Amino acid sequence: MIRIAVIIGSTRPGRRAEAVARWVADTSVHHPAVAAGQAAVEVVDIAAYALPLLDEPVPAAFARYAxxxxxRWAETITAFDGFVFVTPxxxxxxxxxxKNAIDFLYAEWHHKAAGFVGYGVHGGxxxxxxxxxxxxxxxxxxxxTQVALAMFTDFTFTDPTDPTDPGTCTPSTRQEATLAxxxxxIISWSQAxxxxxxxxTAPEPLPA
Incomplete structure (x- = not known):
């Protein structure tokens, strides 16, 4: 089975990334490979790992995590074959x-596939x-292929004038088709x- 992580790429209070990631995960259950049990999609929230600003004394390429x-972050990323990065x-x-979460690791990312769901005024x-x-x-x-969600067409807000309203992620069927x-x-490349x-377990040598 191909395991794909939907990574929530924002830790801001009131972020909209969580709603977008849930839309990705909920929509993905209708994908034929997921429905057939050939692939699984899981949301991974970087906020749940409380990563500080990079504080490892040795570069990640050596895989000597102190x-x-x-x-904990390395164990999570190692378990996946591919990623959907949700980013504002x-x-x-x-x-x-x-960017900080990516920089914490190195080999754990290697030879995997990734796609992107951006959102914002210009779709990220x-x-x-x-x-x-x-x-x-x-x-x-x-x-x-990437998904670009626009704030004015792919979200619904209780109060459009309230900047703290995270809104609801309500993309069109066109966006669902692009996600599919x-x-x-991602699944094909992850398999390949x-x-x-x-x-x-051998670290990659650093450039001379």
Whole structure:
């Protein structure tokens, strides 16, 4: 079975990322591979791991984790074959909490596949573009299809004038179709990369 983590990429109080991640998870149950038991989708909330600003004394490439919170995070990520990163866009970039969570690890990300669900005024597209560069460095194969949710068309708010209202994630059927295509790609790539994910305890050498 291919296991896919839907990673909530924001820790901000009142964040909308949680609602988006739940939409991804709830919608994914209708995907043929998930319905057939060939793939499973699970929400992973980085806020639940209480990761501080990177505090490991040794670079992640050596896999010598000194802290319990890092080892717990590493165990979680190791268990998955692919990822859906749910990210807002902060000042044309990725949330610091998400980048920090990625930087804590190295080999645990290798030879897996990832897709992106961005949201925001512009659908989070600029944050996703930056995430694609990060994926290359941790040897994650990112798929082409991505979901871009717009605040004005894919969310419903009780009070649109209240900036603290997280709203409800209500994407159109078009967005659901795009998500299904993205999951097709993630599952296929995760399966294709599986032979490369053989367990290894040897750290990769650092550049000279």
């Amino acid at each position: 802290n319990a919170h890092t080892r 866009e902060y000042n044309r970039s990725v949330p610091a909490a998400l 597209i600029r944050a996703v573009e930056q995430l694609r560069q990060v994926m290359a460095e941790v040897k994650i194969a990112d798929v082409q 295509t993205m999951l097709d790609e 990369l599986k032979p490369l994910r053989a367990p290894s």
